[in-house]
Amino acid sequence: MPIAFDNSYARLPERFHALTPPTPVPEPRLVRLNGALADELGLDRDWLASPEGISVLAGNAVAPGSTPIATAYAGHQFGNFVPQLGDGRAILLGEVLDRSGVRRDIQLKGAGRTRFSRGGDGRAALGPVMREYIVSEAMAALGIKTTRALAFVLTGAAVMRDAPLPGAILTRVAASHIRIGTFQFFAARQDVEALRLLADHVIARHYPQAAAAAKPYLALLEAVIAAQADLVVRWLLVGFIHGVMNTDNASIAGETIDYGPCAFLDAYDPETVFSAIDAGGRYAYGNQPGIVLWNLTRLAEAVLPLLATETDAAVALAQAALGAFGPRYQAAYDAGIARKLGLAGDSEADTGLGAELLGLLAARGADFTLSFRHLSRLHAGLAGEEPLRAALGHDPALDGWLARWRERSAGTTRDAMLTVNPAFIPRNHRIEAAIAAAQEHDDFAPFEELLAVLARPFDEQAAFADYEDPPQPHERVRRTFCGT
Known part of the structure; x- marks a missing residue:
């Protein structure tokens, strides 16, 4: 069997999903297959790249064992509750057990209309598919929990947005596609039986330790709170901005999901927004x-x-569980900043140094990623102070900060900071340049090169040093878009 599907979510009652075969496309063309991920999933990469495999990745054929469904969920979108959303352009082909025995979803994104499309065309354009492929794989290389990109194909058909754009389909892999909005869907209908079935499914699939707790559903809530607290800390530490943190885009498994108008910081400013919506x-x-x-x-x-x-x-149990978020988040964030500074993180002085440096970055509009990387190279003996001083506009306030930092970091491993402060992130202008080359010239070489660089974010890659650079003024991308 090309893909050994075992579809537990499709076995839940019909109100959880709608049976939805993908809509065929006229001229499928495989642009990229993530061979390493295919191997991790126990899939035959040669079969996936064959005409038969491409037909499945394009939605022109349903593989044996697949039960294609669109899942139901609700969600708060920018604070406003929508009682029915669901997969409007995504179809879950099924689940596989990877080589580690972990259950993973395989989903086509952009595979045609579903019961939940709400008037949309169910399709995806090339640009958003490329953005999700690039950023999700970059996040994985950074060690952040995320959905993954297995493949993407061009469909041979245009999709209409503001103008006709090339159509594409992303094959997405996730621990699951269950969201906070999935629970909200059934809560809005006062369907307690479905809530219980869903909670039992999530416990079995993601948090089996909760099953042994005195209050399993409370333990489930506590586990999701912990997972989400840890995830957002990881986002902040690399300067990631999700852009559309609606409850239907919040994974119960604690993965980063739904890369729409996402972006990474260039200049450090906590108020930074890229999302056009x-x-x-x-x-x-x-x-x-x-x-x-x-x-x-x-x-x-x-x-x-x-x-x-x-x-x-x-309510009392829920409030107590939610009360744990703040301390867990703060402890994880403080520890993460300490690691970025090469500090032990065991004193108020370490916390103060982190806050002071971030204040300097904000005041000078300094690049977040490069500033920490310059500091890492200084600590490792790979560079002097000048690159960091230049990044902060030769701010004299850096003198005192460096003296205190040197005192606190003197005993730490010289290259430790290089393993947590990336040199390479998926900068907006690089992503947009790769998309433009593909859309305008059918040239995917910039896309491939960008992926290769981002696969090694913590390495010194002298041949690609320019990929570290923030955008020049004329290259700045100030707005990103959902692409739906």
């Missing part, structure tokens, strides 16, 4: 921890009927 800055870089807690509060509201028979008791 985030006019009020709700999902700005520095707002992300608060939004994660807001989203988790909506999850807690949804599962209240599972926590206790009495509402007051359920």
